[in-house]
């Protein structure tokens with residue numbers, strides 16, 4: 487393939503890269519999707535898919551398949567540090583990431599994208615101030631592939647963002663977490679009786695402050711078998727207050743303290759390794775385009791802190807980047823000015839005063855998570871006034 491220029495190369499076949507490739511291929515664009523892994527592969531995640539993400543599944547005509555491989559969760563049991571509980575309405579899918587990511591890669595290929603697994607991108611090719619391709623390591627051999635537009639979808643540790651000089655990780659704008667699957671979790675039969683009446687539990691415990699732990703039924707039949715995704719994320723709010731190591735030890739500590747947690751997990755067994763991962767949060771300073779280059783998904787740090795809906799941000803940015811690349815190809819203009827203008831015009835990425843206000847609000851909530859009594863009080867208030875839950879979740 488050396489010497490042939492592709493229209494678009496997408497680096498990373500996670501949800502952002504696969505969805506972007508699917509949209510591009512659907513619009514008739516020549517797109518090459520690369521990933522260092524062999525699929526199917528797993529990834530640390532809570533498996534929680536919100537409505538925003540499902541809208542993209544609709545547009546890519548895979549809602550039926552998504553539905554079949556998911557649990558539909560319609561309530562969240564919020565549990566505070568002191569054991570207070572509030573059951574609130576909350577809708578999401580619980581879908582195993584291994585299956586979701588495989589479905590999305592297949593969708594990109596079905597729409598006409600070319601997918602090459604086992605291809606690690608090691609760098610970018612620059613010419614005359616423009617990104618014009620990638621260096622790829624495949625089976626020990628390094629090759630170069632050129633493209634009019636490169637889309638970086640290679641996750642939170644993006645090599646593409648780093649190579650392009652776009653990585654601007656603000657201190658505190660990240661969290662770390664881990665997840666694993668458990669079988670035989672005891673779900674309360676009064677609130678989890680089938681695929682369409684499942685609940686997930688979220689624990690706001692001092693062990694993870696500022697952060698949370700979840701137990702979420704996942705995958706087709708998850709409720710019946712008590713097959714759940716169990717995981718936690720801890721915000722990097724202030725390194726001096728909490729160490730971000732020893733998540734497994736902290737999980738054990740939580741389990742020994744939490745009455746509800748130990749009752750749900752007694753008799754359950756972990757059936758996968760713990761997988762660790764990092765989430766990068768939206769900041770004012772991170773630039774997401776350069777000449778010939780667009781960043782999407784986790785590579786673009788587009789998620790709001792504490793929200794946990796990285797998959798929706800991945801899908802939204804994927805759609806915006808696909809439209810932007812399509813416009814650039816139409817106008818044969820791959821300048822940063824054009825890419826920035828069209829990417830921004832989607833208004834999926836908050837910025838300026840709006841972002842500042844939202845971040846202030848979220849950081850206030852995050853700060854209050856350090857106070858166990860405050861968390862107890864908050865859950866009690868939500869129990870009495872469920873409308874509040876909608877505002878916070």
Ligand SMILES: Cc1cc2nc3c(=O)[nH]c(=O)nc-3n(C[C@H](O)[C@H](O)[C@H](O)COP(=O)(O)OP(=O)(O)OC[C@H]3O[C@@H](n4cnc5c(N)ncnc54)[C@H](O)[C@@H]3O)c2cc1C
Pocket residue numbers: 497498499500501502503520521522523529530531532533534535536605606607608639640641642645662663664665717718719762763764765782783784785789794795796797798800
């Ligand atoms: C513990 C945890 C729990 C989470 N829970 C949720 C949740 O419940 N709901 C939710 O919406 N979000 C959740 N998130 C966030 C969500 O997982 C991410 O936002 C989402 O995976 C972003 O998708 P992506 O495609 O941008 O990146 P990724 O899913 O990370 O995909 C990146 C891809 O790029 C590939 N790649 C990386 N480097 C290279 C390279 N050099 N060359 C080629 N390929 C490369 C990788 O193999 C990978 O396939 C969670 C994150 C963590 C860490």
